[in-house]
Each structure stands twice: as C-alpha cells, then as structure tokens.
Amino acid sequence: MCGIAGRILNAPGEVGRDLVALMAAQEHRGADSTGFAVYGVPMETGYVLRGMGFDKAQMDQGLAKFEAVLTDHGASYLSDPKIISDASKHYCFRMEISDPKDLTAWVADADMLTGDIEIQSCGRSLEIIKDVGSAEQVSEKHKVHDMVGTHGLGHARLATESSVLPNASHPFWARPFSDVAIVHNGQITDYFTWRDRLERQGYRFLTENDSELIAVWVSDQMKQGLTLEQALKRSISAIDGVFTYMIATPGGIGFAKDRFAMKPIVALEDNGEVAAATEEQAMRRVFRNEIDVVNYDGPSLTGIWGVGNRSLAA
Amino acid sequence: MSETVIEVGDRHIREINEEIQEACKTGKPIRVVDTLSRHNLGVGLPDGADITFEGSVGYYCGGLNTGSSLKIERNSGWALGEGMAKGHITVGGRAGMSCGAAMIGGTIHVKGDTGPRCGVAMKGGNIVVEGKIGYQSGFMAHAGKIIALGGAGDSCADALWEGEVWVAGEVDSLGVDVNVIEPTAEEVAEVDAILEPLGLVDPSRNWRKMVSGQRLWYFEARDASAWLMI
Structure with a gap:
C-alpha cells in the first residue's frame, strides 16, 4: 500500500505546498519514505x-x-x-x-x-526530491513547501517488495528522458521478467524497486515512438500486477490503472486546475469545501490531464 | 429533542469517535459536521443511535454497526458499513468501492450509484441502490440481497455463493458462473417488502435475479482456464 498524488495549477504557484498537504494526509498509506516531483518554470537551456x-x-x-x-x-x-x-x-x-x-x-x-x-x-524544469521520512520531514529538510511550479507528483512509500533506502523511494525519473517522472501504488508481479528483458536492451536499474520498472518501461516505449497515451494503454496489457501509477511530463500528468482495479485514484478538475490522489480525504486538505471528486475505480483505465500556462509572465 | 453536534475537522479520529460513542449514550440525535471525507467515522456504533453526517465521509464509515441508524448526506468512500450486523445506513449520494463488504445484517440504502464490488463477500442483510452498481458487484456474496434499481456494471454477480443480485435496468455484462432467473411473484413480493419502507416500490420493474450457477462451488484446478476472464 502506498499513497500517490498529483497537482496541476493554472499558472506557476505554490505547487510544493499543495503536494506536501496531499502527501501529509496520506502518511498512513506509507510512512517509510516520501518523495515529490515538482515542475518549476522551465529553463530555456x-x-x-x-x-x-x-x-x-x-x-x-x-x-x-x-x-x-x-x-x-x-x-x-x-x-x-x-x-x-x-x-x-x-x-x-x-x-x-x-x-x-x-x-x-x-x-x-x-x-x-x-x-x-x-x-x-x-x-x-523537473526536480525530484525524495528521502526517508514523512511528508513533513522531507519537506522540512528539502524545503518542498516553498517550491514554485505548475504541476507535480507526490508519493508516500510503504516498502513491500524491497528495502527502505533513500534512493529506492519514489518518484522515479524515466532516465534518460528529461522531464519525465512516475509514482506508483501497487506491485509488479512480472518485474524480474521485464527487468531481464530491458537490461538485455541496455537499460540500467539503480534500485530493486519494482516501480522503477514502470519508469524504465515507459522510457523504452517512448523511445519506440509511442505517445504517452499509447504507452499508458499498452502498459495495462503488457505489465502484470496490481497498479495505479501516474506519470508526469512537461505537458501534463497521465495515469493508468490495472485490470483488477484494486488501487484507488480520485481526481478533481476545476477551471483547468487538477488535483488527484489515492484518497479523497487528502484532496480535502487542499479543497476544504464539499467537492464532487471523480472516482476512477473501474478496471483498465487511463487518462491524461494537460497543463495550461507554464510561464511566469502571463 | 435537541441534537448533539460533533465537529470533525483535522482532529484525531479516535478523539472524534470517542465523542460520538459518548453522545450515543445520551440517546439524543447526533449531527457530525465538517467531515472532510475523513476515514473511520462512526465505526462500531451501538444499537439505537441516530446519527447524521453532514457532507461526505471517507472509508469504513458505519463499519461494524450493531444497530444504529446512520445518514450520510453526501458521498461515502470505500467499504461503507463493512461488517455491519444490524441497523440502517442511508447515503444521499454515491457510495465508493466495496460498499457493505462482508456485512451480516441490516440495510444499506444508497441513493446514487456505487463503486465496484458492492456487497463483496456479504453474509446477510440487504443493500438497496437507486442508481447503478459498479463493476463486479456481489463478488463472492455468501447470503443477503443486493438490489439495484438503475442497472449494473461489468462482471455483475461474479462468483456468487448463496447471495442474490437483483437488477432493474441494463446489466453491462455478467460475471462468471451466474444464472439469471425470472423471479416468481413471491420472490418479487419479498424484494418489494424491502423496498416498501424506503418508498421505492414500482410494480412496472422488469427484474433480473442473479444467483450462482453453482459450478464454481466445486472448482477443479484442471478447469481453471474456463474461469479465467482476464
């Protein structure tokens, strides 16, 4: 069991603060380690x-x-x-x-x-900050709550398949593709089969964490020319296990959910802004008033939310 | 009779539930406000309590209920009324996944739709849903009835034991080992008796009653391929 979250703002703003709030509310889903992927205002070079x-x-x-x-x-x-x-x-x-x-x-x-x-x-623009400890501890150490950006991901880890190490926490960067990150809630059951296959193609794995596989797998699909949407859809039939994962790019955040539909995700879209989390109660840390979230709780679902304005000037 | 108001906010859930339990002893109706979709609200409530949750609640609300009457004005999260033995739960909006999971008695009434696996492994009682029940509802239900007035999602009534799934409206697809049978007038009267106190009887309904085909009850490993759906 892990907790994941995503947030998209209309314009560069306090996305770090929102992600910390979303993750602090989901600490009971995994208190081993916490991580964040924040997309700030992009550098030109x-x-x-x-x-x-x-x-x-x-x-x-x-x-x-x-x-x-x-x-x-x-x-x-x-x-x-x-x-x-x-x-x-x-x-x-x-x-x-x-x-x-x-x-x-x-x-x-x-x-x-x-x-x-x-x-x-x-x-x-992507910056992944991850460490052992709770959302508040990681935020305090790395000043995540002060980070400004347009969108990002959060993850609270409950290690089930591999060790608790600072580098084995999420999000994972889809190396070597710049600005792509994933967070995952679930277990990949054909991890070793896929890992062997991808290593033979020359990919490197830096941890024993099965979620790293998703990042590398998506990198490989993108290298073969698939769009994000195509890669998300293909992952549902290609990867075995229970999962709900989110992937962020400069253009937005996508998610995919396995055929068994055991790992929840809820989302709210509001005037071009988006919040998504494993649990609705986490969303209420950002939206204090009554809200109607969309429960993506069917099997084999994918979706993509786009980011509007990324520049500070507008 | 005045009511006791309990505020949820960001307080520790144990503190809130202890206050709710204390308030139940007074016999006065309880109104819980600022619920913020929090989990585990009102778990293990005693017989006779009358409690209303203003706003949405999170997971496991009304779980292990032993006879109280709960009303949730908006939506509920996962496993509403899980393992409840007795009592009545009303949800004004939508109920999330596994509503009424493993319940053994009482009634859950959902005015909107439910998420997947409504009534999973239920062992008694009734779940009445005015909207549509989600994917794989009734999965491995041992006993009791799930009654959906607004249709059912995919894989409906999958792998039932002796539970029953009643659907008026469209069924997207059936689960494994389901028999769809035409109910007798006596059986319809039994269901109407459950719907009557909720004001939901409509004689024009075209019911489909789903029960186990009983072939999975004697599962043999050599037949596994016949059951694999995904």
Whole structure:
C-alpha cells in the first residue's frame, strides 16, 4: 500500500505546498519514505539536476568525479551545486548545468558513478526530491513547501517488495528522458521478467524497486515512438500486477490503472486546475469545501490531464 | 429533542469517535459536521443511535454497526458499513468501492450509484441502490440481497455463493458462473417488502435475479482456464 498524488495549477504557484498537504494526509498509506516531483518554470537551456550521494565522507571525491564526466561531455555548472544533508550518511544535491553535447550519452556515463552518486532527475524544469521520512520531514529538510511550479507528483512509500533506502523511494525519473517522472501504488508481479528483458536492451536499474520498472518501461516505449497515451494503454496489457501509477511530463500528468482495479485514484478538475490522489480525504486538505471528486475505480483505465500556462509572465 | 453536534475537522479520529460513542449514550440525535471525507467515522456504533453526517465521509464509515441508524448526506468512500450486523445506513449520494463488504445484517440504502464490488463477500442483510452498481458487484456474496434499481456494471454477480443480485435496468455484462432467473411473484413480493419502507416500490420493474450457477462451488484446478476472464 502506498499513497500517490498529483497537482496541476493554472499558472506557476505554490505547487510544493499543495503536494506536501496531499502527501501529509496520506502518511498512513506509507510512512517509510516520501518523495515529490515538482515542475518549476522551465529553463530555456541547461538542466536542473537532483540527486544523491551515498557516503558523505566521500562527497568531495564523488562530486569531483561527477564534474569530470560533465566536462567530458562539454557541460559545466551554471551555479555552485547546492548540498542538502543532515545526520544521515547520504547527502542530496541540486545542480544547474549547461546542456551536455548528447544528453543520453552523458546520462549513460554519469550512471557509471552510481556506486557513489546517483542522478535522480534531470530536466528543464523537473526536480525530484525524495528521502526517508514523512511528508513533513522531507519537506522540512528539502524545503518542498516553498517550491514554485505548475504541476507535480507526490508519493508516500510503504516498502513491500524491497528495502527502505533513500534512493529506492519514489518518484522515479524515466532516465534518460528529461522531464519525465512516475509514482506508483501497487506491485509488479512480472518485474524480474521485464527487468531481464530491458537490461538485455541496455537499460540500467539503480534500485530493486519494482516501480522503477514502470519508469524504465515507459522510457523504452517512448523511445519506440509511442505517445504517452499509447504507452499508458499498452502498459495495462503488457505489465502484470496490481497498479495505479501516474506519470508526469512537461505537458501534463497521465495515469493508468490495472485490470483488477484494486488501487484507488480520485481526481478533481476545476477551471483547468487538477488535483488527484489515492484518497479523497487528502484532496480535502487542499479543497476544504464539499467537492464532487471523480472516482476512477473501474478496471483498465487511463487518462491524461494537460497543463495550461507554464510561464511566469502571463 | 435537541441534537448533539460533533465537529470533525483535522482532529484525531479516535478523539472524534470517542465523542460520538459518548453522545450515543445520551440517546439524543447526533449531527457530525465538517467531515472532510475523513476515514473511520462512526465505526462500531451501538444499537439505537441516530446519527447524521453532514457532507461526505471517507472509508469504513458505519463499519461494524450493531444497530444504529446512520445518514450520510453526501458521498461515502470505500467499504461503507463493512461488517455491519444490524441497523440502517442511508447515503444521499454515491457510495465508493466495496460498499457493505462482508456485512451480516441490516440495510444499506444508497441513493446514487456505487463503486465496484458492492456487497463483496456479504453474509446477510440487504443493500438497496437507486442508481447503478459498479463493476463486479456481489463478488463472492455468501447470503443477503443486493438490489439495484438503475442497472449494473461489468462482471455483475461474479462468483456468487448463496447471495442474490437483483437488477432493474441494463446489466453491462455478467460475471462468471451466474444464472439469471425470472423471479416468481413471491420472490418479487419479498424484494418489494424491502423496498416498501424506503418508498421505492414500482410494480412496472422488469427484474433480473442473479444467483450462482453453482459450478464454481466445486472448482477443479484442471478447469481453471474456463474461469479465467482476464
């Protein structure tokens, strides 16, 4: 059991605050770890990176290796990396970098460092923040409630199939595609079959978490030229298990629900703004008045909500 | 007689339920306000209590009811009245998934539609739905009646034991091992007796009564492929 949430605003606003509220209300669905994917105002060039290093004692060496890979690919920091850490062994970072010559090639090389350092999101606007602890603890540490953006996802994890580790929490970035993230509630039963198949094609898995499979699977479908809608629909027959997952792109948020319809999702659309969550009571943290949510509780459902205005100027 | 008003808001659910239980002892009607779709409201209410929830409630409202009369003015979440033994629950709007799950007695009356698996594994009592019942309603119901006046979704009455699903209106598709039978006048009279106190009797209804085909009761692994629907 996990809890997921999505939020879309009409214009850049306090999306971080809303996502924290949606996730704090669903803490009972999974208090191991919490994560957020926030789409801020997009950069014209360059990427914002979020990631994690696994041993604070090795931080300087880790970051030096990382910078060397960046230089090899013709990119550099646009500003000094920001380090976020507390008493735990791992540290987190936020970086802004100029465009590498070939993004996919750079991601492949940077992923060789995953023993030390792991990039957890890369995009013109996407930032994935995840850590162990409750929504409030993660928000306090990473200042998620202050993040401004147009849309995003949230996830509260109850680990059922793999270890509780800061990098095994959601959302997962659909590497190497910039600005794509997923959150998932459920279990994938043919995880190892799919993982083997995708690894033979050259994809890398950084955790043992079955939800990471969805991110990689969707990446692969997109590489084969499927649209988001097509990929969502195909996942229902291609992937075995119980799941409701949401996937975010710069253009919006989509969801897919398995054939057994055991993992709930409710949504509310209101003048171009959207909120979606596992439980209606979470939505009421954002909408205090009585609302009529749409219960997507049938089997084999998919849907996409679009984002309207992403620029600050309008 | 005046009523006791209990406010929900963001308070801890245990504190709210303790107040509701205390208020039940006074015998006065109870009105619960600012419900915010919260879960587990009014679980395990005693015989004779009279309680109204203003607004929508979340999961498990009225669960383990032992004889109280509950009214929910708007919508309810999952598993309304789960495991209830006795009493009456009315929902003004929609009831979410697994409404009346494993209930053993009493009546649930939903004025709108229900989500999937309405009456899943119910062991007694009646569920009356004025709208449409969702996907796979009646799944593995052991006993009792689900009565839908506005049709049924896919996989209706799937894998029943001795429960019955009565539908007036369209049925999108049937579940596995269902017999659809023409009810006798006596059987219709029994259903009308359930609908009568709710003011829902209509002699023009064209009923379909669904019961188990009883073949799944003697499941053999070698026949599994015959039952796989998905």
